[in-house]
Amino acid sequence: MGKFSNEELLNKLNAEFPEQLTVVGEPFGLLTLETGKDNIIAILSYLKNDAALQFIYLTDITAIHYPEQEKQIGVIYHLHSLVNNVRIRLKVFMTDGDVHMPTATELWNGANWMERETYDFFGVIFDGHPDLRRILNVDDMTAFPMRKEFPLEDPNRVDKKDYFFGR
Amino acid sequence: MQNHPVYTDNDPQNELSTLNLGPTHPATHGVFQNVLQLDGERIVSGVSTIGYIHRAFEKIAEHRPFYQITPLTDRLNYCSSPINNMGWHMTVEKLLGIEMPKRVDYLRVIVMELARISDHIVCNGVLGVDTGAFTGFLYMMEHREAIYEIYEEVCGSRLTTNIGRIGGFERNFNTIAFDKLRKFLKTFPKTLKEFESLFNRNRIFVDRTRDVAAVTAEEALSYSWSGPILRATGVDYDVRAMNPYSSYEDFEFEVPVGTNGDVYNRFLVRNEEMWQSLRIIEQALAKLEKEPTDIFHADVPDFYLPPKEEVYNNMEALIYHFKIVMGEVPTPTTEVYHSVEGANGELGFYLVNDGGRSPYRLHFRRPSFINYQMYAPMSRGMLLSDAIINMSSLNVIAGELDA
Numbered sequence: 116m117g118k119f120s121n122e123e124l125l126n127k128l129n130a131e132f133p134e135q136l137t138v139v140g141e142p143f144g145l146l147t148l149e150t151g152k153d154n155i156i157a158i159l160s161y162l163k164n165d166a167a168l169q170f171i172y173l174t175d176i177t178a179i180h181y182p183e184q185e186k187q188i189g190v191i192y193h194l195h196s197l198v199n200n201v202r203i204r205l206k207v208f209m210t211d212g213d214v215h216m217p218t219a220t221e222l223w224n225g226a227n228w229m230e231r232e233t234y235d236f237f238g239v240i241f242d243g244h245p246d247l248r249r250i251l252n253v254d255d256m257t258a259f260p261m262r263k264e265f266p267l268e269d270p271n272r273v274d275k276k277d278y279f280f281g282r
Numbered sequence: 283m284q285n286h287p288v289y290t291d292n293d294p295q296n297e298l299s300t301l302n303l304g305p306t307h308p309a310t311h312g313v314f315q316n317v318l319q320l321d322g323e324r325i326v327s328g329v330s331t332i333g334y335i336h337r338a339f340e341k342i343a344e345h346r347p348f349y350q351i352t353p354l355t356d357r358l359n360y361c362s363s364p365i366n367n368m369g370w371h372m373t374v375e376k377l378l379g380i381e382m383p384k385r386v387d388y389l390r391v392i393v394m395e396l397a398r399i400s401d402h403i404v405c406n407g408v409l410g411v412d413t414g415a416f417t418g419f420l421y422m423m424e425h426r427e428a429i430y431e432i433y434e435e436v437c438g439s440r441l442t443t444n445i446g447r448i449g450g451f452e453r454n455f456n457t458i459a460f461d462k463l464r465k466f467l468k469t470f471p472k473t474l475k476e477f478e479s480l481f482n483r484n485r486i487f488v489d490r491t492r493d494v495a496a497v498t499a500e501e502a503l504s505y506s507w508s509g510p511i512l513r514a515t516g517v518d519y520d521v522r523a524m525n526p527y528s529s530y531e532d533f534e535f536e537v538p539v540g541t542n543g544d545v546y547n548r549f550l551v552r553n554e555e556m557w558q559s560l561r562i563i564e565q566a567l568a569k570l571e572k573e574p575t576d577i578f579h580a581d582v583p584d585f586y587l588p589p590k591e592e593v594y595n596n597m598e599a600l601i602y603h604f605k606i607v608m609g610e611v612p613t614p615t616t617e618v619y620h621s622v623e624g625a626n627g628e629l630g631f632y633l634v635n636d637g638g639r640s641p642y643r644l645h646f647r648r649p650s651f652i653n654y655q656m657y658a659p660m661s662r663g664m665l666l667s668d669a670i671i672n673m674s675s676l677n678v679i680a681g682e683l684d685a
Binding site: 140193224229251 | 643
């Protein structure tokens with residue numbers, strides 16, 4: 116365990132950002148918080164720059180899709196305080212009609228490709244990103260393939276039709 | 283990063299040339315494309331294009347039961363597949379709350395450290411090849427072969443190993459595996475020593491690599507670097523030491539760090555890590571002496587597939603087999619992030635589970651993907667030949683980069 120507990124971390128965040136954070140849980144000791152897109156950059160910046168917390172290491176940015184929820188798309192940040200060896204997970208959920216997020220590239224250069232990957236697979240548009248293009252898929256793809264409605268296999272492919280196999 | 287004068291005015295004498303480095307260039311060791319603007323031999327700017335071997339592993343994983351995802355992880359960093367396999371197994375075990383017996387942990391540590399050595403053998407050997415020294419590579423390759431033979435004894439395959447199962451190993455290590463391991467421990471240090479004496483103070487090699495692509499710790503952290511290349515900049519972040527998994531806390535080892543993060547430092551860090559891995563393996567072998575020799579998996583019949591002869595002859599085993607294969611064992615609805623120290627950085631698994639037989643969402647935090655994004659910005663002002671050895675020393679594996 117690090118130099119501060121999850122409880123102290125949460126108290127500190129709540130004092131700095133009153134009523135802007137919701138606790139999702141603490142699965143396997145990793146404090147998980149939810150917040151709105153308006154505050155996320157301020158919170159990330161506070162976590163990174165606070166002299167005691169020092170969450171200087173951006174482990175990962177990714178997203179998740181819950182089609183049955185009103186706020187379908189969630190962007191998930193994993194941060195790591197290397198000095199204190201504490202991790203934190205932050206989530207921001209948004210509706211499908213308004214998939215805009217502020218970019219974290221001003222805080223970490225490494226956020227660049229992580230956000231491009233998130234855009235590529237989930238269609239989250241990171242406002243202010245210097246170069247928001249697809250990264251792993253082809254440029255002229257129109258769908259966002261990690262969303263749940265996107266089928267695993269192309270439904271139009273014909274090479275797996277039963278009549279090819281005498282069925 | 284180095285600052286060299288760059289001529290960009292409209293004088294036709296100073297016209298820039300465009301070079302497509304890759305996607306299938308023999309010097310890039312994988313499918314990497316970089317469109318470079320060159321001023322003579324100096325790189326003015328570059329754009330990386332990735333995704334040539336993207337295979338949608340995260341999407342496929344959402345449609346597969348947990349134990350069928352292991353072969354997907356094989357194909358991430360295929361130079362050290364066992365680390366990926368076991369990272370995935372440990373993620374699922376963490377999700378399910380399975381406690382592993384110490385012997386399994388130690389066996390895993392042995393296999394993972396062998397994988398780290400084999401990965402570093404390839405990386406440092408190829409770095410030698412790219413600077414014009416083929417000999418060291420050939421000396422070391424013999425021992426990668428020895429490591430692959432050990433994998434063969436343990437799991438039957440060599441490159442994409444699919445080694446172990448959720449809950450342990452699919453079979454016990456046989457005596458041949460231990461014999462080969464002991465032989466490897468006896469012969470490899472000699473070769474590694476030889477390899478180091480070929481390179482470490484070699485004037486040509488040092489001139490080619492020292493101060494090339496030097497990166498400060500701040501830059502490296504800002505780009506979320508991890509693994510040997512981060513440690514070469516002087517940051518002692520190693521997941522094995524910081525968040526020990528698989529009983530790494532029982533072992534004594536050092537985390538080597540470099541000073542200025544150049545190619546030479548990365549080379550030295552990797553060499554030293556191989557010595558530390560050997561140290562860990564020897565400790566693990568000593569610890570295994572005190573453990574019962576017949577334990578190779580945890581007692582979790584709900585998740586560990588029973589042996590086939592049991593399934594065919596024993597009702598209980600058949601029931602468990604059926605339940606596992608049909609996915610009728612409930613799993614906790616929660617999320618878990620687990621990371622292991624892969625051969626080239628922090629390999630993380632972010633698993634969101636909805637209680638079903640396959641993940642609701644699985645995200646791989648792939649060190650190659652995150653480490654590689656600095657490549658084009660850091661190449662600016664570099665000589666083309668330096669950019670080539672820089673890529674070798676980053677140890678970016680195409681399979682992991684594109685997932």
